[in-house]
Amino acid sequence: MLITPDPATPEGEAIIELAEELDALQARTGEWPGADTVDILGDWLSRFTFATSKVLTRQVTGRAWVLRRWDRHDDEVTLWADEASALAALAQHTRSSWDNVAGTDGVPYRPPADDQRAVDLYYGPKGHRGDEGYTLYAEDIARYAHTPRSLSLADDEACAEANSAAVFHPMTGPDDEGLPCIELAGILVFAYLDADMRAVRVSVHLDTADERLAQADGTIPLQVEIEDATVFSTLGARPAPARAPAWKARLRRLTDRTALHSVRVQRKGD
Known part of the structure; x- marks a missing residue:
């Protein structure tokens, strides 16, 4: 398969100019003398940069x-x-x-x-x-987020990478008009105390979710659990996972650390 350089692009124009310069060399000498060829290629390559730059968010x-x-x-x-x-x-x-x-x-x-x-x-x-x-x-406390090249709900590694990039947006004070929010792959989850409803309120917003999470019909698969009970699910009937979900193991570790910290504080008080 032959590749035709596009003269409308800087790269394509440079390739065409190199070909013309080598053709002129061969026309003058009947060959490509090594020293002359190296000089031509050296000057030509100096016009390029091969440093890789990655735009980070x-x-x-x-x-x-x-x-x-x-x-x-x-x-x-x-x-x-x-x-x-x-x-x-x-x-x-x-x-x-x-x-x-x-x-x-x-x-x-x-x-x-x-x-x-x-x-x-x-x-x-x-x-x-x-x-x-x-x-x-x-x-501000900031970081550079590395967005997964491929994001799929069926890919453990991609999901773990996206989870590790989750951001918590706290309220800056009681007068802040915002609400505490977790941002994950474009999904916004608000969890707060609602005095009007006299309840703990959780609100999930999917309209800004990463499009790679959407199903063929455009919807985002969602399951909501409280403790061990599923209170909402769009997944339908599915077999139980063969292993305990990773989030349960992380929750147990967090609970253990919290309990250990409470014991240490209590001992210091005694």
Whole structure:
């Protein structure tokens, strides 16, 4: 099978130019002299890059509050899940060092109970305490997601790869208008406490699901279970799996770790 280069593409044009240059060499010398041929090919290959580049999708998987606090003795950076926790840690430090500022520049002798007020009084106006300071800001936690080349519900490896790329989108605070959500292969699963319904509510949205999960009729196979009971399924009658599903083994491991952590906390309390 012969391949005809397309002169409308940069690659095809380059191949045609190479062929013309080699034809001209043969017309001049009656052959392809090795040295001349190597020079021509070297110049031609230098026009190409053979570096492989893969476009990766950046996913924001959460947010961390970065607290940096420094003084004459320490310079430490800690990460916190929310601003209030970071501020509480900073306020705890200011209260333990309150004697450094008590009674100066209108600072009371006892630290206030409010964390923000304690921090503001201790550090004063920006740059006022040259030997101590802090910065507190939010930073996205991100990763590059590797989308499976093939995604099939019948492929264990592809499913495991897609599961490992799942992202949890938490609420940023009580005033956040969003809801906690798990994103998996384009599927959105919301699980939250609904005060209006007075119930734990789970909502599954399939309209943005990866099209490779769809069946011939365009629907996404779905089964919903609570504990060991199937409460909804589009699968129809199917034989029981020959082995325990992987998610049950992972759930048991999570339950065991949680129980072990509770025992350790209880022992520390005793």
